[in-house]
Amino acid sequence: MSIRSGVAAALVSIAVTGVGAFGAGPSAALPRSPGDTPMCAGVGTPRTVVAQPTAFEAVAFDRSGRMLVSDLMGNRLIAVDRPGAAPRKVARVESPGGIAPLPNGRVLVGSGSGPAAAVSPDSASLVEVNPGTGAHSVYADGLSMANGVVRAPDGTVYASSNIVSAIDRISPDRKVSRAWFSDSPGNGLAVSADGRTLFANVSLGDTRILAVDTATGTSRTYFRPPAGLDWVFFDDLDIDAGGTLYAPIYLGGQVWRIGRDGSHCALAENLTTPAGISVGASGAGFSATSVYVTTHAGSVIEIPGAVPSIAR
Structure with missing residues (x-):
């Protein structure tokens, strides 16, 4: 079995049998403690704000501050219009993955992020969805997976895959550059405020976070877990206005905050399969x-006080 097929098989196994929402399979052994990761100071107690018997993938906030969540197992995009409101279905999206807000109030949602991507590459797409009306249409297709999706300030969109080594680039005129950047498979993406740097997870193998120059496509290692923690599996990724990164540690049950100076700490621990992350909006x-x-495991968890004052 090749490394790539082995990775694909492992991820399919997680997606099909390892979802904590069903209380069985490999997820029963999660989380695993990632060593002596220090806890972040001044952070509030995590609280569950949404709970449903499904598997949630990504979370984001649209221009109005509405929360959007992709329901991977339910093939739908859901919205929570305000704190305490009941989640509502916005649109049907097949195996939804990453979510990226658009300036027009709509959002881009990755479609094709489930196990089928392992056997049918280049079949994923981006769907543009109106969270208010549910109207949706294909924005771009022929992508590798679109598990992580982020939009740069100039309108360029990047979509990642945890099955094949590819970050696809979609220009503002919707031209797809397939596998614009290739490295080990990974999920989360985040872009700097000036659009010059794309941060990308390498989730398997040589686990780390890359900083990719969006003009040249060259990369460097931006952050690497401490020795012995190469198994932690970075899932999603987000960034605040001050340049601090946030990453769920899928196999470690934690959420890490990663500073620009290379330091890191845990915002929360003992979570079951944390997958997606977003800085809040008011x-x-x-x-x-x-x-x-x-x-x-079918929840959305808020971690109060997680964003340093410098980024508020």
């Missing part, structure tokens, strides 16, 4: 000082 009543984390 427009609809959610908190811009919190980060919000999805899990494959």
Whole structure:
């Protein structure tokens, strides 16, 4: 079995049998403690804000501050219009993955992020969705997976895969550059405020976070876990206005905050399969000082006070 096929098989196994929402399979052994990771100071107690019997993948906030969540197992995009509101289905999206807000109030959602991507590459797409009406249409297709999706300030969109070594690039005129950047498979993406740097997880193998120059496509290692923690599996990724990164540690049950100086600490621990992450937004009543984390156990968790004051 090749390394790539082995990775694909392992991820399919996680997606099919390892979802904590069903209380069985490999997830029963999670989380695993990632050593002596220090806890971040001044952070509030995590609290569950959404709980459903499914597997949530990504979370994001649209221009109005509405929370959007991709339901991987339910093939739908859901919205939580304000804190305490009941989640509602916005649109059907097949195996939804990453979510990227657009300036027009709509969002881009990756479609084709499930196990089928392992056997049918280049079949994923981006769907543009109106969170208010549910109207949706294909924005771009022929992608590798779109598990992580991020939009740069100039309108360029990047989509990642945890099955094949590819980050696809979609220009503002929707031209797809397939496998614009290739490295080990990974999920999360985040882009700097000036659009010059794309941060990308390498989730398997040589686990780390890369900083990719968006002009040249060259990369360097930006952050690497401490020795002995190469198994932690970085899942999603987000960045705040001050350049601090946030990453769910899928196999370690933690959420890490990673500073620009290379330091890191845990915002939360003992979570079950944390998968997606987003810095909050205040427009609809959610908190811009919190980060919000999805899990494959069917919950969205708010971590209050997670965002340093410098980025608020």
